[in-house]
Amino acid sequence: MNTILVTGGAGFIGSNFIRYALEDAGFKGRLVNLDKLTYAGNPENLSDMQKKYKGRYVFVKGDICDFKLLERLFKKHRFDAVVHFAAESHVDRSIFGPKDFIETNIHGTFALLETARQAWAGRKDVRFHHVSTDEVYGSLGRTGKFKETTPYDPRSPYSASKASSDHLVMAYHHTYGLPVTISNCSNNYGPYHFPEKLIPLVILNALEGKPLPVYGDGLQVRDWLYVGDHCAAIWRVLRKGRTGQTYNVGGASEKYNIDVVKGICAALERQAPSAANPALKGKKYLQLITYVKDRPGHDRRYAIDFSKLRRELGWRPSVTFKEGLERTVAWYLANPAWVKNVKSGEYRKWLNKNYRR
Ligand code: NAD
Ligand code: DAU
Numbered sequence: 001m002n003t004i005l006v007t008g009g010a011g012f013i014g015s016n017f018i019r020y021a022l023e024d025a026g027f028k029g030r031l032v033n034l035d036k037l038t039y040a041g042n043p044e045n046l047s048d049m050q051k052k053y054k055g056r057y058v059f060v061k062g063d064i065c066d067f068k069l070l071e072r073l074f075k076k077h078r079f080d081a082v083v084h085f086a087a088e089s090h091v092d093r094s095i096f097g098p099k100d101f102i103e104t105n106i107h108g109t110f111a112l113l114e115t116a117r118q119a120w121a122g123r124k125d126v127r128f129h130h131v132s133t134d135e136v137y138g139s140l141g142r143t144g145k146f147k148e149t150t151p152y153d154p155r156s157p158y159s160a161s162k163a164s165s166d167h168l169v170m171a172y173h174h175t176y177g178l179p180v181t182i183s184n185c186s187n188n189y190g191p192y193h194f195p196e197k198l199i200p201l202v203i204l205n206a207l208e209g210k211p212l213p214v215y216g217d218g219l220q221v222r223d224w225l226y227v228g229d230h231c232a233a234i235w236r237v238l239r240k241g242r243t244g245q246t247y248n249v250g251g252a253s254e255k256y257n258i259d260v261v262k263g264i265c266a267a268l269e270r271q272a273p274s275a276a277n278p279a280l281k282g283k284k285y286l287q288l289i290t291y292v293k294d295r296p297g298h299d300r301r302y303a304i305d306f307s308k309l310r311r312e313l314g315w316r317p318s319v320t321f322k323e324g325l326e327r328t329v330a331w332y333l334a335n336p337a338w339v340k341n342v343k344s345g346e347y348r349k350w351l352n353k354n355y356r357r
Contacts, residue, residue, distance in 0.1 A: 250304025
């Protein structure tokens with residue numbers, strides 16, 4: 001593999017993946033990051049990579065729905081692989097307005113598949129890896145885990161759009177022989193996570209003394225996966241996974257939401273005690289927990305069986321939830337400038353200045 005197209009590389013997982021490929025996996029070729037820079041895309045996540053790997057890391061601002069742009073990029077860079085992260089990713093936003101989810105997650109994936117099929121013209125030494133979610137499998141009861149063979153049962157506009165994209169990817173494999181793989185993973189957390197999602201939202205709200213919103217009874221379960229472990233899994237599937245296969249990726253860390261929030265409060269008390277934080281006005285972080293109205297159609301429990309990935313490719317998560325949470329809290333405390341930019345919309349001004357077309 002000489003040249004990889006990464007879509008959505010300015011987002012949370014995509015930027016961690018680019019960093020992982022260049023710094024940890026020892027990838028020596030070129031990575032082209034195609035990202036539209038929606039509210040969730042932040043090129044600042046990779047500004048150091050841009051400097052360090054000049055020429056080997058290339059950023060292109062653009063939309064995966066833009067066929068002409070995709071054709072131009074495939075012609076110019078002769079990609080050997082695509083790692084497709086670009087998506088609208090937030091369930092709550094999909095409930096308020098599903099349109100962008102249908103556009104990017106379904107039409108955008110189709111545009112990429114079709115462009116790859118034409119550009120690669122039957123080549124077998126290439127790979128299209130699609131990054132998907134455990135949410136396509138629906139919601140679990142108290143027991144059981146999602147396997148690769150679990151029937152799809154998406155229940156939110158977000159998960160329905162991801163399920164559609166997964167079906168398109170597999171259809172391109174079965175119909176046209178496109179060498180594809182899919183990974184379906186559980187909730188990621190770690191550095192560069194946009195603060196609309198539970199863990200970064202709670203960390204940053206707590207530091208400002210704001211309420212920590214817990215939906216419904218807080219007894220929903222998610223299986224938390226440290227983002228670095230996820231990137232290692234994707235890299236392994238990309239290099240060694242069997243084409244036409246799906247691999248589930250999980251963190252072996254099932255937690256009730258309320259326990260996640262309490263865990264963050266405990267980590268903050270260790271690393272940035274509330275007693276020394278004037279925003280807390282004498283309260284403990286735990287006292288900020290506020291139960292709020294539930295998310296409509298809220299899936300109760302997710303849990304992942306990743307035994308196929310372990311058996312076939314030798315992957316397993318390496319970071320425990322406790323360790324991952326400590327690291328994540330430490331990262332947010334150590335990066336106030338990133339937080340300030342993301343929260344203030346400053347990076348948007350920076351974007352307009354740097355990526356004016
Ligand atoms: P994110 O929202 O942080 O990043 C998405 C990125 O895609 C952003 O940089 C955004 O600018 C870009 N993008 C959006 N629309 C685009 C378009 N039309 N063209 C080009 N770029 C576009 O998302 P994330 O959390 O990093 O998730 C990445 C992928 O992983 C998604 O496909 C998501 O469904 C999947 N996933 C995420 C999680 C998780 O816990 N975050 C878990 C399972 C699967
Ligand atoms: O399972 C994988 C999915 O995980 C990914 O496909 C999605 O892209 C990603 O956003 C994530 O979806 P969730 O909806 O699970 O993530 P979120 O962080 O929004 O919510 C995690 C849980 O916490 C969920 O049960 C809802 C709850 N929650 C969320 C927020 C933002 C709260 O209780 N309060 C909140 O304020």
